[in-house]
Amino acid sequence: MKPSLLLVAILTVSCYSVEIKQGPSNASSLLGREAFFNCTVSLDYMIIIWLLNDNPVLTIVANHPIITNERFRFRNYTSELGYTAELIISSVELSDTGKVTCNLQSAESHTAFLDVQVNGSLHIANTSVKALKNTTVAVVCKASGWLPPPEMTWLANDSLTDPKNSVIQITERDDGLYDTVSTLNITANFTTVLTCMATIEALSSPQSVTVTLTIVAPSDRSSVIIIAVTGSITGILVLILIIGAIVYCVQQFRQPRSTYQEEVRKASSKKKAVASPAGQVNPGFSHNDSSFNFNSGYSVSSNENSTIYYYRNKELDNIDVSQVPDVVQKLETFQTDSKASRSLNDYHYAASPQKIRHVTAV
Known part of the structure; x- marks a missing residue:
């Protein structure tokens, strides 16, 4: 038998004798961060190929990686269980979402799923929340530009509120991201610190924002109403004055200017008004x-x-x-x-x- 044929036969037998001890697991990663996948095989492995959405991105031959894209790196570990090859994906993109496969060039392969997520902004619309005691207040929290839509919860003085007291509204945007609005209806019994939290799987801890619900006395509220009414009346009066000034200016502008002949006629009329009414002598009288x-x-x-x-x-x-x-x-x-x-x-x-x-x- 020729040596080349013998080598191919040995490699074929070796490949079929190698097995995957532990395949990669599903992972979630935030947009722009790193994603990690491990594949543990027998110590006598020959070739390991990593695929992303069925496209080869990294090949390992006898512990030597063949890198074709700088975004995909390699790290290895050896233990009693076998040889572990770790795939590191840097600066993950939304297009990376999909299947990640560890393949031994044999019939055996294990596949996991990569989920690239986006954490957007979070804010409470009510920057200052004040209410009379024993009245119900609606506090609105909005999460903008998230993927997937986050799970939103509320804390009142570090205690979870009843989910029945909040209403969730989710809207998908044209760019594929989501806006989520959570409205909490709470009764103002005492001063309360309210915390709105949004979480997705890729976040290690929820993203949160807080606002303080303050109890005000009726007199304080009356003062606020008086100030608001006074301000409204003042604004209306100023608006009326401005409109009157504009109308007056327009009328003055549209009023025709007297011509030279009109001025002469006016001057003649004034002279007649001050002239002596006695008339002249009638010489024809007898x-x-x-x-x-x-x-x-x-x-x-x-x-x-x-x-x-x-x-x-x-x-x-x-x-x-x-x-x-x-x-x-x-x-x-x-x-x-x-x-x-x-x-x-x-x-x-x-x-x-x-x-x-x-x-x-x-």
Whole structure:
């Protein structure tokens, strides 16, 4: 028989005589951490092959590892039971979740399962919890971005609360992680330290967050209500003032500006308002009625050569001059000189309606 064939036959017999004493166990690991798997075989083993999801990741030949990926490392132990080959997976990823197999290149192989988990954030929505004595308070605790959804429990002064007093709500996100909300309903009998805990298998101890439930007196609560109401009223008043200011500014902005012609027209109107309402002299007036009486109302204007007598009907005094044009009635100009003078009472004439001339002041 050729030597090469003899060697193959020896290796074949040896491989079939080796057995796995203890295969790998299931393991859970947090994302980014390390995962460990042990496989114990007979001392006379020849080749050990580690597979992840049916893909070879590490091969051990006569205690010498053949490493093809730096994330997969090897460590070994020897005991009375046999030879133990340990597979170490560094910086585990979510894609590593699956089967881990120890194979001896024979019919015998043992498989375990790797579960990569994610511990997210944990917080209590109520940063400050206050309540009147003997009232029920709802305290909300939220775990965000976990895989799988964590188991959530509550402690009240280090004692587990009744699960019936809490409500759990789980929501799956688009990225495959989970958000879990736990609401604890508790009666405020005394000041209590509340602890919300979230745990998954890969965590060595639960992740927790605490808040203190404080009992307040009714007066304190009334003060809080008064402050809240006062603040609301103040906010409403400020809002009304702001709206009023905005409306006023908009109206001022939209009001049309006067043109030059309008300004001139306004100035002319003001001048008319302050002008004398007496009007001008009516030179076309003459007296034809002998019953005219100067004593009913007159005025006199004199110069070197003449005296002018003006008559104004007193009935017109009650008329609003802003609505009726001014009417001035001139009696007549009487020439006077140094040789003769006439008495005002010698002239008693009535103005003829046919010869009254109306003059409007402009």
